[in-house]
Amino acid sequence: MIDLHLHSKASDGTFSVSEIFEMAQRIGLKAISITDHDTTKSCQEACSIGIPSSLEFITGVEISAGSPLSFPCFGSLHILGYGIEPDNSELTEKLSELQDARKNRNPQIIERLNLMGIDISLSEINDMFQGSQIGRPHIAKAMMKKGVVRSVDEAFERYIGRGGPAYTDKYRIPCDEAIDVIHHAGGVAVLAHPILIKPVHSLPIENLISDLKDMGLDGLEVYYPEQFPNFISFYADIAKQFDLLMTGGTDFHGTIKPDLQMGSGKGNFSVSYTLYEQLIHYGNLKSGTNTFLHF
Numbered sequence: 001m002i003d004l005h006l007h008s009k010a011s012d013g014t015f016s017v018s019e020i021f022e023m024a025q026r027i028g029l030k031a032i033s034i035t036d037h038d039t040t041k042s043c044q045e046a047c048s049i050g051i052p053s054s055l056e057f058i059t060g061v062e063i064s065a066g067s068p069l070s071f072p073c074f075g076s077l078h079i080l081g082y083g084i085e086p087d088n089s090e091l092t093e094k095l096s097e098l099q100d101a102r103k104n105r106n107p108q109i110i111e112r113l114n115l116m117g118i119d120i121s122l123s124e125i126n127d128m129f130q131g132s133q134i135g136r137p138h139i140a141k142a143m144m145k146k147g148v149v150r151s152v153d154e155a156f157e158r159y160i161g162r163g164g165p166a167y168t169d170k171y172r173i174p175c176d177e178a179i180d181v182i183h184h185a186g187g188v189a190v191l192a193h194p195i196l197i198k199p200v201h202s203l204p205i206e207n208l209i210s211d212l213k214d215m216g217l218d219g220l221e222v223y224y225p226e227q228f229p230n231f232i233s234f235y236a237d238i239a240k241q242f243d244l245l246m247t248g249g250t251d252f253h254g255t256i257k258p259d260l261q262m263g264s265g266k267g268n269f270s271v272s273y274t275l276y277e278q279l280i281h282y283g284n285l286k287s288g289t290n291t292f293l294h295f
């Protein structure tokens with residue numbers, strides 16, 4: 001079994017690269033990818049510390065992208081990039097714009113929370129999560145620690161989620177640019193967790209997939225805990241219809257999403273190694289060389 005959607009401390013997960021390696025080995029996963037939000041820091045680290053011999057690893061990233069004008073959505077589309085070169089300069093420059101967007105938004109969220117009488121500061125959140133790219137999940141976790149809310153979900157629902165009183169929007173890169181930059185960095189572009197997409201108009205999701213396919217989208221994340229088991233065949237059919245690769249993973253975040261386990265999601269979820277083999281095969285064919293990054 002495999003897990004191609006993991007977050008580390010570099011974004012909003014709570015485990016380091018070596019802790020993720022240990023856990024993946026302990027539960028017997030055959031292949032993983034670390035797909036942090038808008039950063040390749042953990043993939044750089046994984047490459048430099050070395051991949052354990054019992055584990056296969058493919059580089060990854062999860063880019064916060066804007067929806068196309070033809071299919072407006074609330075919030076971001078998440079575009080996964082697999083097999084990307086983590087040091088690619090075009091990619092790291094684009095990602096740093098997104099990192100700045102998150103960094104610039106945090107004080108605005110904190111200010112709104114303070115105005116609501118919630119005593120919380122960015123410096124205490126930075127102290128709690130040293131080395132992480134601070135975003136809303138960290139703010140939520142800090143609110144939980146202070147007893148303002150009982151869970152991360154409650155913080156999103158009551159305060160910082162879209163439509164909440166402390167919600168602040170942030171810059172996203174257009175989805176066609178996200179796909180292009182992944183390709184330019186040698187990777188393949190996969191639309192993450194389609195079930196979480198919130199269209200503004202009640203149009204069929206196939207319209208969006210068709211537009212993204214025209215922009216060069218390579219794959220669809222068919223296996224995802226919230227899509228399991230009822231929506232797997234629905235998204236698998238869409239992948240087949242648009243000739244897209246299928247991928248899957250849990251979106252493991254450690255204790256920030258405590259109900260999701262690496263590899264098994266909420267318990268009975270799993271992703272087959274075959275999907276990993278198909279991803280590698282596709283990436284190698286597409287790059288025409290063996291520069292497609294997996295170990």
Ligand code: AMP
Binds near residue numbers: 137156
């Ligand atoms: P940010 O990129 O800083 O806006 O944070 C977005 C991340 O917060 C997402 O990728 C999820 O991991 C998490 N998230 C978004 N909405 C929710 C929610 N309603 N409940 C819990 N976590 C959420």
Ligand code: ZN
Binds near residue numbers: 007012137
């Ligand atoms: Zn996240």
Ligand code: FE
Binds near residue numbers: 078192193
């Ligand atoms: Fe996501």
Ligand code: FE
Binds near residue numbers: 005007062251
């Ligand atoms: Fe994710």
